[in-house]
Amino acid sequence: MNAKINTALLLILLFLNPILFAQSQQKTVDQRVDSVMRLMTPEEKIGQLNQYSDDWTATGPVTVDNDKTRQVRNGQVGSMLNCKGTDRTRWWQEAAMKSRLKIPLLFGQDVVHGYKTTFPIPLAESCSWDLDAMTLSARIAATEASAGGIHWTFAPMVDIARDPRWGRMMEGAGEDPYLGSMIAAARVKGFQGNKLGDINSMMACAKHFAAYGAVIGGRDYNSVDMSERLLLEVYLPPFKAAAEAGVATFMNSFNDINGVPATGNSYLQRDILKGQWGFKGFVVSDWGSVGEMVSHGSAKNDYEAAFSAITAGCDMDMESRCYKNYLAQLVADGKVSMALIDDAVRRILEKKFELGLFDDPFKYCDAEREQKELNNPEHPKIAREMADRSIVLLKNQNNLLPLSKNTKTIAFIGPLVKAVKQNKGFWDVEVPGVDSSYIVSQWAGLVNKVGATTKLLYAKGCEIEGSDKSGFDEAVRIAKQSDVVILSIGERRDMSGEARSRSNIDIPGVQEDLLKVLLATGKPVVVLINAGRPLVFNYTADNATAILYTWWLGSEAGNAIADVLFGDFNPSAKLSVTFPQSVGQIPIYYSHLNTGRPVTNGDVPNTSYIDLSIYPKFEFGFGLSFTTFKYSDLKLNKNKISNTGEIEVSLTVSNTGKYAGEEIVQLYLRDLAGSISRPVKDLKDFAKIALNAGESKIVRFTIDKEKLSFYNQKLQWVAEPGEFELMIGASSSDIRLNSVFELVN
Numbered sequence: 001m002n003a004k005i006n007t008a009l010l011l012i013l014l015f016l017n018p019i020l021f022a023q024s025q026q027k028t029v030d031q032r033v034d035s036v037m038r039l040m041t042p043e044e045k046i047g048q049l050n051q052y053s054d055d056w057t058a059t060g061p062v063t064v065d066n067d068k069t070r071q072v073r074n075g076q077v078g079s080m081l082n083c084k085g086t087d088r089t090r091w092w093q094e095a096a097m098k099s100r101l102k103i104p105l106l107f108g109q110d111v112v113h114g115y116k117t118t119f120p121i122p123l124a125e126s127c128s129w130d131l132d133a134m135t136l137s138a139r140i141a142a143t144e145a146s147a148g149g150i151h152w153t154f155a156p157m158v159d160i161a162r163d164p165r166w167g168r169m170m171e172g173a174g175e176d177p178y179l180g181s182m183i184a185a186a187r188v189k190g191f192q193g194n195k196l197g198d199i200n201s202m203m204a205c206a207k208h209f210a211a212y213g214a215v216i217g218g219r220d221y222n223s224v225d226m227s228e229r230l231l232l233e234v235y236l237p238p239f240k241a242a243a244e245a246g247v248a249t250f251m252n253s254f255n256d257i258n259g260v261p262a263t264g265n266s267y268l269q270r271d272i273l274k275g276q277w278g279f280k281g282f283v284v285s286d287w288g289s290v291g292e293m294v295s296h297g298s299a300k301n302d303y304e305a306a307f308s309a310i311t312a313g314c315d316m317d318m319e320s321r322c323y324k325n326y327l328a329q330l331v332a333d334g335k336v337s338m339a340l341i342d343d344a345v346r347r348i349l350e351k352k353f354e355l356g357l358f359d360d361p362f363k364y365c366d367a368e369r370e371q372k373e374l375n376n377p378e379h380p381k382i383a384r385e386m387a388d389r390s391i392v393l394l395k396n397q398n399n400l401l402p403l404s405k406n407t408k409t410i411a412f413i414g415p416l417v418k419a420v421k422q423n424k425g426f427w428d429v430e431v432p433g434v435d436s437s438y439i440v441s442q443w444a445g446l447v448n449k450v451g452a453t454t455k456l457l458y459a460k461g462c463e464i465e466g467s468d469k470s471g472f473d474e475a476v477r478i479a480k481q482s483d484v485v486i487l488s489i490g491e492r493r494d495m496s497g498e499a500r501s502r503s504n505i506d507i508p509g510v511q512e513d514l515l516k517v518l519l520a521t522g523k524p525v526v527v528l529i530n531a532g533r534p535l536v537f538n539y540t541a542d543n544a545t546a547i548l549y550t551w552w553l554g555s556e557a558g559n560a561i562a563d564v565l566f567g568d569f570n571p572s573a574k575l576s577v578t579f580p581q582s583v584g585q586i587p588i589y590y591s592h593l594n595t596g597r598p599v600t601n602g603d604v605p606n607t608s609y610i611d612l613s614i615y616p617k618f619e620f621g622f623g624l625s626f627t628t629f630k631y632s633d634l635k636l637n638k639n640k641i642s643n644t645g646e647i648e649v650s651l652t653v654s655n656t657g658k659y660a661g662e663e664i665v666q667l668y669l670r671d672l673a674g675s676i677s678r679p680v681k682d683l684k685d686f687a688k689i690a691l692n693a694g695e696s697k698i699v700r701f702t703i704d705k706e707k708l709s710f711y712n713q714k715l716q717w718v719a720e721p722g723e724f725e726l727m728i729g730a731s732s733s734d735i736r737l738n739s740v741f742e743l744v745n
């Protein structure tokens with residue numbers, strides 16, 4: 001083709017696409033956004049703030065609306081969720097390209113722990129304390145999802161959660177703001193990669209802003225009543241960490257905080273997020289949460305709800321249609337300024353530009369790339385490693401584990417042994433055209449692992465729920481024939497997750513009764529507990545020979561469990577959340593205040609129950625290994641620190657057992673006396689180190705003023721002079737070394 005024809009074609013293209021024409025001379029994203037916004041009518045602007053779910057799968061209450069395609073073609077929709085796969089996203093994008101300005105749609109999806117390759121649930125991953133591994137897990141999810149047409153994941157969920165009755169605890173990183181912040185940043189980096197616009201990056205979304213994890217009674221969607229200090233000190237830090245890591249979007253939350261729904265909360269969204277933190281991305285509502293302000297009783301009708309949300313800084317309306325139906329009226333009535341709407345539109349368009357969608361709306365709709373990434377043989381390997389790293393060894397009496405690969409007969413019993421999809425946990429993605437055959441069941445994992453000389457016997461024993469014990473006899477019969485019993489029990493995968501709050505968090509049904517009859521055979525029993533939250537399982541904890549808390553491990557569950565059972569992977573995970581002995585102890589967390597009557601004060605009436613211990617069953621930071629670690633030689637290079645100074649802390653950790661292994665060394669601090677009471681300990685740093693048998697390593701930490709700071713009575717972030725206790729632990733209770741130092745002016 002000669003140059004003249006080329007130029008002519010380009011001119012025709014530019015003429016056909018007004019946006020390309022308008023921006024052909026523009027350079028920066030800002031300028032390009034300006035050039036588009038100059039062309040937009042108010043209706044088209046409001047359209048950008050409107051997000052719909054596709055009909056195919058829904059992750060919230062569906063509004064029947066057969067008019068969506070027309071609205072997309074009219075430029076009245078800015079984003080779609082729940083449409084995935086290159087065919088479907090291409091189809092919708094083609095509809096958007098029929099609109100006057102051809103502004104591309106954003107496709108969002110809950111890619112919470114993997115897309116096709118399912119990784120362990122986020123709470124499980126968080127027990128690895130392995131930031132690089134979690135970044136990589138999110139990276140693979142982004143690679144696959146972006147190849148499937150997705151631009152935006154509604155993850156990570158960074159809500160601190162201290163109430164295991166709340167089913168969504170499975171989606172987060174546990175109870176601690178420090179660990180939670182590190183993990184929030186790691187996941188954002190993983191999803192977003194080097195930069196938005198790279199073909200395998202997608203926008204992340206820090207959710208749910210804010211304090212959703214503190215719903216009263218652990219009931220999903222419930223109210224939150226919280227002091228500002230708790231909000232600032234415990235619940236907001238992971239969000240701030242996500243913002244600092246460059247997260248592209250935030251999602252607000254269903255709950256109200258002290259009576260003000262988060263969706264209409266100006267203090268959170270305008271003052272803190274967009275004000276103090278200088279967040280430049282956009283905020284999406286949760287599903288229908290704009291309209292739900294009417295049920296909350298903080299808005300009389302959808303008109304008021306739209307007013308409240310847009311004023312408070314919620315830029316995009318997911319599925320409630322309040323923006324679409326009422327923003328234009330609010331502008332006409334002089335209640336909402338066009339500048340407010342422009343600000344929201346600008347934030348959204350900027351992201352569309354950064355993703356490269358204006359240059360090529362079909363950039364992420366490449367069917368060939370989709371096939372390649374969904375079948376990338378490296379991804380299951382990475383998922384398996386992540387799963388290995390997420391399994392917590394809670395008990396290992398007589399060093400029963402690891403099992404020998406030459407064990408003659410193994411009885412593998414329980415309702416979850418042959419389950420396939422259960423292993424994915426809640427918030428898996430149903431990927432178009434993919435069946436579940438790529439998931440490795442626990443049975444298949446064991447079959448893959450053991451040699452030809454090992455006989456594997458199977459009995460289901462019972463269901464997850466219900467009272468039927470008719471399968472017990474068969475289970476006992478095969479247990480008697482075996483050298484060791486492995487029992488796989490727990491929750492159903494959909495017993496934890498959104499709207500899956502439980503008042504009773506015992507292991508359901510007769511599963512613990514099954515364990516009783518199996519133990520009565522005298523055989524050693526390894527129990528695998530599959531769950532999306534900490535469960536209460538005192539009988540199992542006290543009587544099983546060994547326990548692995550496997551959570552939900554994803555598509556490589558079976559292989560990973562077998563890796564740990566047979567010692568191909570030495571477990572290294574530690575709990576990121578406290579396990580109660582009883583639901584009556586909830587909320588329970590390690591970082592509590594001492595009170596004036598701590599139980600440690602002896603026999604005086606104290607802050608205990610008369611019918612229950614106040615101590616957890618398994619504490620935050622706890623997890624065993626096949627090897628043992630010795631901590632020694634704690635050194636502080638000084639015992640006084642100034643406001644600008646630092647203390648170098650070092651200690652030696654030695655592997656004193658027979659296996660190579662990894663240890664998570666935890667550093668806790670306590671401010672011994674301050675202007676307000678401070679927690680008995682706060683995690684302030686940690687190191688995960690690998691040691692061969694017999695090897696020692698020096699671990700170093702640095703303490704500076706930031707680690708000593710807290711919100712004082714006036715909610716100023718300060719470090720007060722005085723003494724601090726430094727504790728180095730293998731868990732929050734198992735403190736191995738300690739020392740005291742002083743902050744001086």
Ligand code: NOJ
Nearest residue numbers: 059060110154207286287
């Ligand atoms: C409601 C959930 O709370 C939120 O986390 C999710 O991203 C949306 N639905 C979309 O599925």
